[in-house]
Amino acid sequence: MAAMALPSISFTEIPSIPLLTIPQSTNFNVCETPSIDLSRKARMASLNSNSTSLDSFGTTIQSGHGEYLMRISLGSPPMQILAIADTGSDLTWIQCAPCEQCYDQNAPIFDPGKSTSYKRVPCSSNLCQAAGSSSCGGGDQCSYRVTYGDQSYTIGDLATDTLGFNSNSGAMASFTGFGFGCGHRNQVRFNGNAAGIVGLGGGEISMIKQLANSIDGKFSYCLTLFDSSATSRISFGTEANVNGNGVVSTPLVRKNPETYYFLTLEGISVAGRGFRHQRRRRLAAVDEGNIIIDSGTTLTYLPEEMYNEWESSVARAVNGKRVNDTRGPFGLCYKKPSDGELAAPPIVAHFSGGDVIVRDGTFMEVEEGVICFTFVPSGDLAIFGNLHQMNYLIGYDIVNEVVNFQPTDCSKSG
16 A cells, blocks of 8 residues: 555535436536536537648646646637536536626636627527527527536526637647637636636537547546646647557447446456446446546545445555544545555556556545545446546547546646
């Protein structure tokens, strides 16, 4: 077992966790996956790039203490924006002026009136239909509302504008007609660094689907440690290929809702104590596609019976004084050692096709003097959260239906 220093988080930033049929994207600082009508779909053409022969581009991504923030530009002239990279949601939205009800944001708020390429979306457009939560009351211009599991929300106008990234050559890669939400009423649990959410899910209105022709269904990211100040990289197209030594590949499983990237978790092990995830009566296909991977969720959520047995294995492998967590979702907590370090066992996630070893983020200080296991029980579908994706280069190949993991020092990949 390796002794590790424990980063600290503020417990007050952890929201309550409702257990829904569709799993939430619940974070220390960010709200849950929206509950929207996923039955409304429309085929949309991919965006046109203003760059020639563009097959590779990307941008920086950095830790926001429970969130990971990626840098994009929006508008003409382009405005630099930091927003949460979220593979568990589709609609990209940012705070917009005029702001009727907004959370405190450190950077200037996007003003669509200053962008010459900003356009409201009509109700008859495919974008409006694909948004799922759109409405057209009082005219032909499309509005949206996204409500999250903790009753936070964003409301605003569905619009298009020019989206920008840095290309592999260092030039700007720009895409006209990118569909996004311009939020004028936003009541969400973000810290001030995030201007909104970048939707990297698999649904029709997601950034990934809108850029499909340019990126060939490929993107990758490398998440630094929770408390790191280093920047890393999120890449699209050929730059997102993940190969070489140590790569572990696991199939993507196609299931509804198409927003989520489903993987198959065959088992987990702690300090050599392995067991297989047993079939659950309430899930029709638990053996295949029984977990989603989500960059916008901080913790990892496991089915209750799987978690209960795993917790006892971890408890047997950790030397420490058990304490109760009376205010949060954590089931296994300890008094913080006097030297600030805990001898934590290695955790192995046995995915179909290969094993992912989790060495970082398995325990965290959730309040002063209390450290807790960052895998928690869920009454619904499992989620592989971003704490346990740290220091892996993770590549999504949607065309070939595979996710690749490569151990990487992400602080050196920016």
